[in-house]
Amino acid sequence: MDFDEGATAWANDNIADEILNFIQENFMGKTIFPMDRDCVILLDVIEHILVEKEKIFLSTIVIIKKRWICYYWDSKCKNYSSPWNRQAHINNYSQERSYNSLIKYFDYIFIFGMNDEGLNTGFYPVSCYIMALCCGEK
Numbered sequence: 001m002d003f004d005e006g007a008t009a010w011a012n013d014n015i016a017d018e019i020l021n022f023i024q025e026n027f028m029g030k031t032i033f034p035m036d037r038d039c040v041i042l043l044d045v046i047e048h049i050l051v052e053k054e055k056i057f058l059s060t061i062v063i064i065k066k067r068w069i070c071y072y073w074d075s076k077c078k079n080y081s082s083p084w085n086r087q088a089h090i091n092n093y094s095q096e097r098s099y100n101s102l103i104k105y106f107d108y109i110f111i112f113g114m115n116d117e118g119l120n121t122g123f124y125p126v127s128c129y130i131m132a133l134c135c136g137e138k
Contacts, residue, residue, distance in 0.1 A: 001025055028056055031063050047072050047089045054091060054101070062105045062137055077128050095124045098132050107136030 001023045002008050008024040016022060040061055049057045072093060078086055093101070095111050102109045112119050113127025 001027055028053065028060055030060060042072075044072055047091050047093065049091050051091050058101070058105055072130055093130060095127070095130055098130055102132055102134055105138060106134040107138060109134055 002011075003024065003026040005024045008022040011022040042061075046054075046057070078089060078092055081089070095113065099109050099111055110133040112121055112131040112133070113124045114129040114131055115127055119131070
């Protein structure tokens with residue numbers, strides 16, 4: 001699901017199949033998810049949400065699904081990114097900020113770091129991306 005009509009149209013034309021489809025819609029504040037699924041997976045989303053909209057964004061996800069996975073880039077990477085990328089990534093997270101933000105909504109937060117070489121669970125200074133596995137709605 002994305003509010004970008006062009007992105008969802010492209011994805012439906014090029015990626016969709018019998019079990020995977022893309023919906024153009026803004027789900028912020030909704031209480032019903034348009035599909036019966038067990039989990040929400042967010043890829044490169046939360047860092048594009050305005051800080052003042054973050055609470056409604058996280059609350060919406062908790063209301064519609066009990067488990068979710070969020071994958072996004074680490075805030076320290078903004079120092080090495082292009083000017084366009086810095087403009088687009090407006091709400092950047094570190095592993096610590098991720099945990100502190102998400103623990104308000106979920107009982108269990110598992111934070112992983114990731115870079116080109118692989119997934120790790122503890123040496124965050126080498127991580128370019130963060131993956132948060134969240135479960136157990138509060």
